[in-house]
Amino acid sequence: MSDLLPRHRAVMPNWLSLYYDEPIEIVRGKGNRVVDAEGHTYLDFFAGILTNMIGYDVPEVREAVERQLATGVVHTSTVYLLRAQVELAEKIARLSGIENAKVFFTNSGTEANETALLLATYVRKSDQVLAMRQSYHGRSFGALSVTSNRAWKNNSLSPFNVHFLHGADRHLPQFGGMSDADYIKACVEDLRHVLATAVSNDVAALIAEPIQGVGGFTMAPDGLFKAYKEVLDEEGILFISDEVQTGWGRTGSAFFGIQNHGMTPDMMTFAKGLGNGFAVGGVVARGDLMDAPHAIGLATFGGNPISMAAANATLDYVLDNDLQSRAAITGAILIDGLREARGRLPIVGDVRGKGLMFALELVDPATGAPAPALAARFMEETKKLGLLAGKGGLYGNVLRMAPPLTLTDDEAREGLGIILAALETINKETG
Numbered sequence: 001m002s003d004l005l006p007r008h009r010a011v012m013p014n015w016l017s018l019y020y021d022e023p024i025e026i027v028r029g030k031g032n033r034v035v036d037a038e039g040h041t042y043l044d045f046f047a048g049i050l051t052n053m054i055g056y057d058v059p060e061v062r063e064a065v066e067r068q069l070a071t072g073v074v075h076t077s078t079v080y081l082l083r084a085q086v087e088l089a090e091k092i093a094r095l096s097g098i099e100n101a102k103v104f105f106t107n108s109g110t111e112a113n114e115t116a117l118l119l120a121t122y123v124r125k126s127d128q129v130l131a132m133r134q135s136y137h138g139r140s141f142g143a144l145s146v147t148s149n150r151a152w153k154n155n156s157l158s159p160f161n162v163h164f165l166h167g168a169d170r171h172l173p174q175f176g177g178m179s180d181a182d183y184i185k186a187c188v189e190d191l192r193h194v195l196a197t198a199v200s201n202d203v204a205a206l207i208a209e210p211i212q213g214v215g216g217f218t219m220a221p222d223g224l225f226k227a228y229k230e231v232l233d234e235e236g237i238l239f240i241s242d243e244v245q246t247g248w249g250r251t252g253s254a255f256f257g258i259q260n261h262g263m264t265p266d267m268m269t270f271a272k273g274l275g276n277g278f279a280v281g282g283v284v285a286r287g288d289l290m291d292a293p294h295a296i297g298l299a300t301f302g303g304n305p306i307s308m309a310a311a312n313a314t315l316d317y318v319l320d321n322d323l324q325s326r327a328a329i330t331g332a333i334l335i336d337g338l339r340e341a342r343g344r345l346p347i348v349g350d351v352r353g354k355g356l357m358f359a360l361e362l363v364d365p366a367t368g369a370p371a372p373a374l375a376a377r378f379m380e381e382t383k384k385l386g387l388l389a390g391k392g393g394l395y396g397n398v399l400r401m402a403p404p405l406t407l408t409d410d411e412a413r414e415g416l417g418i419i420l421a422a423l424e425t426i427n428k429e430t431g
């Protein structure tokens, strides 16, 4: 092990949790693989942290950034015109499906959500916000206050008055055995009850992740958010879809995750994969909402020329290579393969996902209880076999996988082989 871990521990916060018993120092990437400081190569099934959406060392992205660097990188924020900003905004506005959409660029998902919530609370003249149980929206006060993942909360300070709705968490006994249609009906009744009893009549917005990322890739049934939106529309309550993890075709079946629910939100927030490793986030919103405040201030580095160059090149690459369709194909290889194996592997409690965003829950085979220790064991075993994954969920027993959208069919089958081999080993150990 290198000397980096003790040095990291000495100067960086204790609460930064590192994956793996002996954390990996990644020093290079190429295609859909990364290499560590000791020369080991890994198939990256977490795409960095959903950041390297089209893999590593992509010539189109590198050359776009190099061309921008060669200009001297004059950075003027948003107070002068920048062609790459306008071009990217045009593409995102068109892809969003939102009417008369306008875009504001930030540097992160947290800032994007802050901006969307600021717009919503400004327009609606209200500090009341609805959010989803088990959500994660970032680490500012505003974003944390609509986060419902207790591991991330240090206090209850909140600029908003927040009420949490049911969606992807179906663990309560009253939801047991319900069909999706009945569950959606129950959720809508609960929303109506919240609106009737828990708030005054000027709620600003609902913010929701189409598939909950940090929450463990938990999924509300398709159609739930459309049903919610119909109720919200009755009162003019805005719908913010947090697409930080689900955007750009990752779910295979839709370009933005919320489109799986058959609806168009009022605003979407994005970040993570768009810059393929370069920091870029933002909000795309109905023009009347975006234009409503007299000013919300610029984000000095939001829309900076390097990020814009990387993001334009990344988004063009996704569209030119129809990576959304590729995610549907490779995702099916993986999800079908894992579902097929589930019957003979009692440690696997649930397999879920859409496209290249899928998860396994590991459980105690005797009791069915969440088994975070087995998930930790899975991480070590797959590391040994040359694959990186993500871990999380409310109980720490969810293995989250979101490979680059450029994953080939052969790499999908190779990854599936590694995952199954690791599961077989752990299953035997626990049997």
Ligand code: PLP
Residues within 6 Å of the ligand: 107, 108, 109, 110, 111, 113, 136, 137, 138, 139, 209, 213, 214, 242, 243, 244, 245, 271, 272, 281
């Ligand atoms: N929203 C979602 C759904 C996320 O998963 C994250 C980060 O994981 C964020 C917002 C916050 O994004 P950032 O870490 O870029 O601030």
